[in-house]
Amino acid sequence: MNASHLRTRREFLVSLVFLAAVAAVPLFVTSGYLLGIVIVAMYYALLAIAWNLLAGYTGQFSLAPTAFAMIGAYGTGMASYHFGLPPAVGVPIAILVSAVIGMGLGRIVVPLRGPYLALTTIAFAEIVRHVARNAHEYTRGDFGMSVPLISSDRVMAFYLMLALLVAVQVGLYFLLRSHAGLYLQAIRDDETAAAGRGINVIFWKTVAFTVSGAICGFAGAMYVHFSGLASPDIGHIFETGLVLASVVIGGIGTMIGPLVGGFIVQFAAEGFREFGLRHMLVFAAMVILFVRFFRQGLWGLVKNAWDRLFGQGAARPARQVKEAGE
Amino acid sequence: MMTLELILQGLVMGVFYAMMGIGLTLIFGILKVVYFAHGESFMVGAYTYALIAALLGLPLPIALASAVVVGALLAVIVERLLIRPLYEKFGDWQQMRDEYAIIVTFGLSLFLINAANQFLGPYPYHGPALTDIARFQFGDIIIGGHRLVAGLLGLLILGGALWFIQRSFWGKQIRAVAQNRFGASIAGIDTRRVSALVFMLSGGLAALSGALLVPLFHAQPDVGMVPALKSFVIVVLGGMGSPIGAIIGGLILGVLESFGAFYVSYAYRDTFAFVILIAVLLLRPQGLFGERAREV
């Protein structure tokens, strides 16, 4: 087995343990309020995982993850508000719409790199939000649209969201294990080299955007059926900040980092609220510190500590390797 | 003459956009990354002006000057703490500098917005206008008094900044670093100092732009977000890295918005910029005035 497979498998196994622990939460927690917090945490974890697929594994720094959540939210929201369709129909519509728009955006931005991609996607996200705010006849603007709850039973809603999270995580694992995972990472590291080795860069970038968009849309649709309101705030730039924070704090380019990061960010947000401290302030500071000093995030720190305590091959500095090779 | 009035209104806004854009384009020029916290220099300038002029009651020129100083200072500190790794370590970082730059400056932007919210509160701070005259009238054309005075002042500063970049000794060094950082450093240019200078200049200009707009928009934590996003549009429109392009781009955007808001839709007035941004990036990525860079 090769190194990246082992790495991915280890991260996946740890994430399964984590998800199992989450699954046990309703056994001990009965408060609807607390369950609600965990449901929202799962929503952020989903967005973080989807964004990490684009940014962490494919190197495409899109700034539009919450725009796709919003597209999903309004997809099912409009289906139910205008046509009275149930979530069982609305949610698939939402996934389809966000996947198609993700594919379109992905195909369009293929030639753009780095700063140009970031600017295009942030412009796209703002356009989507402006339309949602201003197209009153269809979206009810800033009031938002009330949407039926997917289940009046919190525990049921909890397990539905968890099922989605597990499905996404497992699906991502199989994607990354296949050659597709290697192609995406190859594109991240060097597009020109990837094309030179025969990888169809246009196709795989578009795939990454489509899958990521679909996951975000799915998450957004589930979220509104839990909260009961589809509003433009879902796509606010601060929300994008929270998604970035989840990924960067947890560990970018890993399977476990964004998942745990989403939970940390949501729980900490609730905690800070108690102290009257703006949670975004703390997260933004943490994002800056992490990306400046601990590029690998919390998962990287945990892994290093583990290696130091138990491993023999504790992370050799790169320079030593070079000398050994020369 | 509705058309002339719309053009004039648009040009005045364009001056402020250009003040924002010129700094952003210089930063892009020397670092080749987008600086997402530019709007927060604007925000800091707006607050400084409002606090000093309205709360302390000091004369307006002092308030404007302090806004520039605070904005420049903030930008220099940021440069020293967060931006320097982008060029000091670029051997190892080449692959990851885009991702670092995007995350760290995006994070910084959120940090500063929320810091303002935490310590100054979410409510707007008002600042006095530069003139007591409510409006000027030239024939049929009417324009707000503060708008015109601030616009003219901004134009003056913009001219000075352009002279500095194009003609002065320091400006030549900036352009040298923008063209080839390595070459410039071999030719004896202190690239660190040039980098600090660029951040100082762009922070100061953005803060001044914020200060001049306080009487129109007030100072609030997220007041810089929309201008920052628009300055991206300008920079892309004018060709990333081109100061003259930024000025022309700013004026074009100002006028387009002014017409769009009147003839197309007032509700979508802030949306046009983004549509323009995407269109330009896709159809002419080098900008309207830039030259296409060669790759491989």
Place this chain on the structure above:
Amino acid sequence: MSLLRFENVHKAFGGLKALDGVSISLEAGCMTGLIGPNGSGKTTLLNVLSGNLAPDQGDVIFDGRSIVGLQPSAIARRGVGRMFQITRLFRRLSTLDNLVTSGCAFGLSFHDALDRAERLIEELELTAVHDEDGGNLSGGQQKLLEFGSVFMGAPKIAVLDEPFAAIHPHMREVMVRFIRERHAEGHGFLIVSHDLPVVLGLTDDLIAMNAGQVVARGDADTVLHDPLVIEAYLGETAVS
């Protein structure tokens, strides 16, 4: 019939004519050196071949079909293996994964790619850095790895841009041996290099370019004594 044919290829950057009517024909299984002073258009020619640049005029025929306008990835899959002057590899993938990725992209099954990758790692003496990220390898090791990546497929022609620049002599030996063996198996090579002794050690078939044109083609003796080639190189010396 020739494997690769450039037909009157032109490419200009602004006013600079990087390629000014280049026509070259290469046979299958060739071993050809492409020499010329800096700025003579060698790298531009390779970029046109690999699809990274579109020619302004002219055609490139590979394996009987025009490849102008195809995506770089499609050209690579047809059998043009490209090694870049500045080493290009996947910095955050391990040595093995670098090779496996290329193998899969060239159409091998995952299993076969893994097998071949392990063998190439042996052959290229990269065993010590088997699981190390590509970005952590030394410059020479990176070159070897890029080399191996190209041969995870079955390139009909391998195009090497300055493969011997600034690498350890031992690694150069490994590389030269590798090239000889692959050539013996029937892979063609087009080698761009300043390092004439190494090129001459590998091949007797030279093409010389200057100012965007082919000035000489033939065996080493003919090309190196060609007055135009001498002028090209002396001209460069005189300037620098």
